[in-house]
Amino acid sequence: MRIHLLKRNIKLVILVAAIFVTMCYLAGIYGLKPQNSQLSDYELVPMYGGHRENNEKPSPFDDYDDPFSSSLITDLKVYNKVKGNKCLEQRDFVFIKTMKCATQTMVQIFRRYGYRRHLNFVLPRGGNIYLGWPYIPELQDYRPSKRPFNALAEHSVYNETVMKSIMPKTTHYVTIIRKPFSQFKSSFHYFNVANISRMKTTKDDISEYLHHLDMYETFYKTPAASATRYCIPDEFSVTKNLLSHCLGMPLGFPAGRENITSQSGKVAEYIEMLDRNFMLVMIMEYFHESLVLLKRLMCWSMEDIMYHTVNVGQYSYKDKTPDPENLKIYKNWSGVDFLLYDHFNQSFWKKVKHQGDDFFDEVKTFNDIHTRVSKYCSNLEEGENSMTILATAFSDHFVVTKEYCVMLGVDLLTFLKTRMEREEGWVNQDTGNKGPKRGC
Ligand SMILES: *[C@@H]1O[C@H](CO)[C@@H](O)[C@H](O)[C@H]1NC(C)=O
Ligand SMILES: *[C@@H]1O[C@H](CO)[C@@H](O)[C@H](O)[C@H]1NC(C)=O
Ligand SMILES: *[C@@H]1O[C@H](CO)[C@@H](O)[C@H](O)[C@H]1NC(C)=O
Ligand SMILES: *[C@@H]1O[C@H](CO)[C@@H](O)[C@H](O)[C@H]1NC(C)=O
Ligand SMILES: *[C@@H]1O[C@H](CO)[C@@H](O)[C@H](O)[C@H]1NC(C)=O
Secondary structure, eight states: HHHHHHHHHHHHHHHHHHHHHHHHHHHHHHHHHGGGGGGGGGGGGOOSSSSOOOOOOTTTTTTTTTTOOOOOOOOOOEEEETTTTTOOOOOOEEEOTTTSHHHHHHHHHHHHHHHHTTTTTTSSSSTTOBSSSTTTGGGGGGGOOSSSOOEOOOOOOHHHHHHHHHHOOTOOEEEEEEOOHHHHHHHHHTHHHHHTTTTTSSSSSHHHHTTHHHHHHHHHHHGGGGGGGOOOTTOSSSSHHHHHHHHOOOOOSTTSSSTTOOOHHHHHHHHHHHHHSEEEEEEEGGHHHHHHHHHHHOOTTTGGGGGOOOOOOOOSSSOOOOOOOOOOOHHHHHHHHHHHHHHHHHHHHHHHHTTTTTHHHHHHHHHOOOOOOOHHHTTTTSSSSSEEEBBTTTBOEEEHHHHHHHOOOHHHHHHHHHHHHHOOOOOOOOOOOSOOOOOO
């Protein structure tokens, strides 16, 4: 029995690996020669976004070996169970991926959601992973599509005008933020700030940095350090009001852009605008509460908000409570992010309150299911072929398969790109951009 199961598993892994290699290969071919015959095929692809009625039942996967075929959802309208009632799933969204706020985990949820429903994603060109970030997105940053877009989840700076011009009216905007000092420590580590700003080894890099901000910031941002900063352009700060920058606040980058950093009235106004335009600003400190709120507001299922933790940085100063002196300096340095955080933490809890008492029952239910799914998916060799999660007051029953577990872990960006190349005959071209570095 064991051996039999093991064989099945090996087969599954080999299958997924083989498909992956094939897809990379296809991506290579499609990148080299135009496949004009593919151009007409897009008409066959259904849109599930709700802004195009499509009653026919096309089969978009006829000539396409989808690695996750048994996980695909092809129903045009799906009603999920939210607070004991049924409501219609919302399928158009923009997720603004702020830096170092569990966004890798979140983006996997959004990609998987859209992949399974064949949504049309705004995707970076070529091998890029950013939609122009840290610049406001422009056409040179994404792959245009012949179909309307439903979804945007890759790294992008929010800009009301640009987003409205790309996305349908029915789009729901979502983002996630975290306590600014924790976010700073995580960015400091991730962007290799100590090393790039030529800091000598110290006992407490964070403290050393904060006590000589101008000096280290200057080093970090110079063209001389450009090669070690990879995706970060000259003159861009990765430690100062980064959350607000990602949400599109004009803070003086790139050169020539308005800088409202010290105009508290304008900052407050901008935050109010975000509050109006975003359906939900998730808070990393309350991650499961945030996911359940997302589920309820979008009318998604429990299965949709499941996740597998990825991209968790390990660094020694991670869990330390901030030294009051350091916190004070940082608050002075990156004050706009503190205003942003306080505002959205307040509005988050207002939204939770609005949900009623059973909200926390649902969070508890989600915690339990998440624990079971994580355990099952971490031990695929030993376990049964699938696991059934029974219906609860907040969710319908669903079956967790090994394929679903694999999908929780793989980088679906590659799959989304390949699918678009297949279906739209998209060919990567040099955009001829001669401007500043927008290479990631
Ligand atoms: C949004 O983008 C447009 C076009 O690039 C620009 O004119 C506008 O200033 C931007 N808005 C903000 C708030 O930066
Ligand atoms: C710091 O940078 C130097 C050279 O720039 C490199 O050799 C070294 O490995 C880096 N250290 C870390 C921890 O990244
Ligand atoms: C914007 O203004 C603030 C102070 O008002 C300044 O500290 C910051 O460096 C400016 N940003 C840019 C990118 O120049
Ligand atoms: C706050 O920042 C300003 C300049 O940005 C600086 O002159 C001042 O010394 C800082 N105050 C503290 C307490 O760090
Ligand atoms: C967020 O707001 C709640 C409710 O006002 C408060 O109790 C909590 O301390 C705040 N959380 C953080 C991390 O500031």
